[in-house]
Amino acid sequence: MLCVGPGGVGKTTNAAALALHAAKVHGRKVAVVTIDPARRLAQALGIDPVEQAQGSESRASDLVALSSEDLGLPEGARLDALILDGGRVFDTIVRECASDAASAQSILDSRIYQAMAERLSGALEFAAMARVQMLLDAGEHDLIVLDTPPTANAMDFLEAPSRIRELIDNPGARLLAGTGRIGARILGLGTSVLTRTLEAMGGGAFIRDLGTFLREISGVLQEFTRRGGDFEQALRSPSTGVLLVTAATTFSVREAGVFLDQLDDYGLNIDAVVLNRLEPKLPAPPQRDAVEAALDSAGLDARAQARAWSVYDGAQAQGRASEAAVATIAAQRPGVRIWAAPRYPEPPDTLPALVKLGASIFGE
Ligand SMILES: Nc1ncnc2c1ncn2[C@@H]1O[C@H](COP(=O)(O)OP(=O)(O)OP(=O)(O)O)[C@@H](O)[C@H]1O
Ligand SMILES: [Mg+2]
Structure with a gap:
């Protein structure tokens, strides 16, 4: 389930509420992949980014299982959560897909890799899809809820990964050694990325290392796509749904209409629209x-x-x-389900508040 929508409308909150609801009320095994959650919401899900940063060396996986006792989950249900961190997901991909551990380590230690993983445009989106693909392959969950970063339109998210994939598919990627600058251009790295990286590293070393690095990383990415199959196909499959979250203002509704058209064109199955933070309809004033x-x-x-x-x-x-x-x-979309969530006086960023939000959107 993909949670999409304009910035700040409540995508991350609703993704968490949906995941919790599916685990607690429907007894599913659920994973929720969140992007940049507010700190209190992250804490509620047991994935406090500050704690994670401190303990990152000791924990092998970014996936954190919430205690089913604390949540009061029924037998067999499960809720796992993770914060998507583009850089870290790439690390996981490198470890899993490199030909051997030594080669993985040499990529991870490379300063080029460290600079690139963060700056590549579309890296977060690619990482999101890659991480979900890994969860799909692992087959341990009935439902995977994927939060998305704020985008001005739906295509920004959906098309970002293909910009990175071009990097792998490009035949030039295998002919790179010794031609750093040209190689980077073939790979489609923005010149600003290249320039900044060059500045950070000192030109000579960069040019020398780039060829070796690109050879190694393109092997990793090829192996990854070979294993991962076509994520876009997974997105369009009947088992993937989309929840469009939006606010109930005239402006947001117009924006949501555009999103819906784009999602349709892309071939996605729109399950429902959530109109979030709905204002209550006050009665006419009494006498x-x-x-x-x-x-x-x-x-x-x-x-x-x-x-x-x-x-x-x-x-x-x-x-x-x-x-x-x-x-x-x-009226615009007679076929689409519309769910509404009221505006709560306090941000719904605790487990009880998320349970309440889930129940109000998805029903008891
Ligand atoms: N129904 C609600 N009532 C009151 N506050 C809400 C509700 N839903 C979300 N919020 C609050 O609105 C703010 C934005 O929510 P959230 O972070 O989920 O939005 P988002 O769409 O993920 O934002 P971004 O596009 O920046 O990722 C948060 O402070 C959240 O607690
Ligand atoms: Mg968000």
Whole structure:
């Protein structure tokens, strides 16, 4: 299940809520792959990035199993979580796919590798797909929920990995030794990446090392794609669904419409739209006289009362806008399920809050 949507709408939060819901209510074995979660949410999932950084040497896997007792999971259910870190996922790929341990270590130790893994555009997206492919191959989960980074449009995420794959498919990649600069150009590395890396390393050493490095890394990437198969095919398969998360404002709904079209064109199965942080629809004000009398006796002067009414009117208007947003999406996409999640007063970044959010979106 792919959680997509514009920036800041609640993709990561909803991915976590969905994963937790599937494990706790439906008893599934679930993995959730998150990207850059807020710290409190990460802590709730047992994947605090600060703790992970401190203990990273001692832990072999980035996948952390949550305690099923703490979560109150039914028998056989499971919830694993990880924070996707482009650099670390590449490390795992190198370790798994290098011809031997020594070759893996020489790649990992290379300063070129260290500079490249972080700066390559599309690296995070490629790493996300690669990591999920590894989870699919391992076959230990019934459901894998993949959070996505904020993108202006759906294609940014879906097409990023192919930019990196060109790096592997390019026949030039195997002819690189000794021609660092040209080699990098063949590989499609941006000149800024090259320049910055060159500056960081001192030109001569870089040119000398690049050929060796590219030979080794392209072997690794080839082995990886050979094993991994076609992730895009996996994305389009009937067993992959998409949850489009969006906010219930006029602007976001328009944006969501564009996302839906792009996802359709790409051949993805859109399972549902989640309209997140929906404002409640407030009732019409009760008898105004009675309220005014109550405000008087509470000691509010005329100005304060006027402010109170205008806040109320504003909240009511927001509620109406939320309702209109739902109606707009429903009219545009009669076939798509629409789920709604209310705006909570506190960020839903604890396990109980995520359970509540999951229940409100996906039902008891
Ligand atoms: N239903 C909700 N009610 C209240 N706050 C919410 C709700 N859903 C998400 N939030 C809060 O909104 C903020 C953004 O959520 P989140 O990080 O999940 O968004 P995102 O789409 O993953 O953002 P990004 O695009 O930056 O990755 C967080 O502080 C989160 O706790
Ligand atoms: Mg996020």
